[in-house]
Amino acid sequence: MLNCLIIGSGISGLSTALALRKAGHAATVYEAYPEPSDGVGGFLTLAVNGFDALETLGLKNAARRLGFSTPRMSMYLGSTGRHLADFNYGGTLPDGTTARTMTRSELYALLRNEAVERGARIEYGKRLQAVEEGSDGVTARFDDDTIASGHLLIGADGLRSAVRPLIAPSSPQPRSIPLLNTGGIVPAGRGPALDVESGRMKMVFGKRCFYCYMPDPDGRIWWFANPLQRSSGNAAELDAPALKNWLTGLVSGDRTPMAAIIEATYGIITRT
Ligand SMILES: Cc1cc2nc3c(=O)[nH]c(=O)nc-3n(C[C@H](O)[C@H](O)[C@H](O)COP(=O)(O)OP(=O)(O)OC[C@H]3O[C@@H](n4cnc5c(N)ncnc54)[C@H](O)[C@@H]3O)c2cc1C
Incomplete structure (x- = not known):
């Protein structure tokens, strides 16, 4: 059994914790924010490849109860009302699952609750600052002057990842574009x-x-x-x-x- 340190408790960090638990490893998630992010964020559409991934984690049926089905999209021009195109949003899985639109918060809560239920630990108020690799594993240093050691460390800390430049210094930086969402x-x-x-x-x-x-x-x-x-x-x-x-x-x-x-x-x- 490996002792795994996951940095970031967003959708990817919690999914990773679930996958590691399924494989029989210990998983601790370290999150910079001081508390869970229930109710935070907007909404997203989970496409069928996302449902496939959740099936691997045993969560597809639970996720099918979130949000509402949005298998189709259409494009229009606003000035004239002209219809441009129709698309299917990734098709339909054999069991009838389609893309669904849901709040980020409800997907997050499902993954977080299941990860804890299945034995993952989540520690809040732990902002990663540095990582040291040794012959027997890795040590993470946080901004509250604490450390954690494990066999491996996984960066799931989002767009402005602290882990990415540590493990891949030449990786590209996020770019800002002048669009508001x-x-x-x-x-x-x-x-x-x-x-x-x-x-x-x-x-x-x-x-x-x-x-x-x-x-x-x-x-x-x-x-x-x-x-x-x-x-x-x-x-x-x-x-x-x-x-x-x-x-x-x-x-x-x-x-x-x-x-x-x-x-x-x-x-x-x-x-x-
Ligand atoms: C407006 C909007 C609409 C979107 N719509 C869709 C959609 O329709 N469908 C879709 O699939 N995707 C959509 N996305 C993308 C999707 O939301 C993201 O790809 C996904 O949420 C990223 O999850 P993540 O876990 O990788 O990162 P994040 O959600 O960013 O989580 C990273 C976590 O790491 C923590 N963290 C950061 N730095 C540190 C540190 N140094 N130490 C410890 N913790 C740290 C953060 O606090 C955060 O909790 C949308 C995104 C936006 C912004």
């Missing part, structure tokens, strides 16, 4: 009538912004938008009413209900 979920009964059915994501190349919206079977509307950063000021720092105003202005010339969708959103949930 923002989105929200409109409660049932508050949004406008939509021109798309549940199960299909409507993606629109608007005159001034790319965006997507879709209804879920309960009548809520899930949406995201990718505007270019404003030429003056950082859009990610706008307060919620100002962000809403700015976004509404970007989409109001399009032949879609997007302006009314943004207007009906209580809180804009992601601004990355």
